[in-house]
Amino acid sequence: MPQDGPVADAPSFEPAEPAPLGVERTPTGRAEVDALLERLADADHLPADGHTEVYEDVHRGLKSALTSLDARPAGDARPAAAPGPPRPGPTPAYDNTHDHRS
Numbered sequence: 001m002p003q004d005g006p007v008a009d010a011p012s013f014e015p016a017e018p019a020p021l022g023v024e025r026t027p028t029g030r031a032e033v034d035a036l037l038e039r040l041a042d043a044d045h046l047p048a049d050g051h052t053e054v055y056e057d058v059h060r061g062l063k064s065a066l067t068s069l070d071a072r073p074a075g076d077a078r079p080a081a082a083p084g085p086p087r088p089g090p091t092p093a094y095d096n097t098h099d100h101r102s
Helices: 031-045 048-070
Strands: none
């Protein structure tokens, strides 16, 4: 039987409004990384097509932070690996041609 007016269960094809996901972020103790992780909250207030920019920005920042862990601190003039004592050459096989036992 047809009804007059809007139907309560009719599907909506309009995009949903942005809403926070409620994901908790645990601090890492590294200010740079914590700031980047907090930047993820920016995506909570953007439509889905805006999330990519935030995620890529955070990814670049985290990649840079990880790369900086491999870099030597400024003024560190130590060589990458300190040379150790020279390694002995190969041990010659025992040669008994001069073994003069009586």
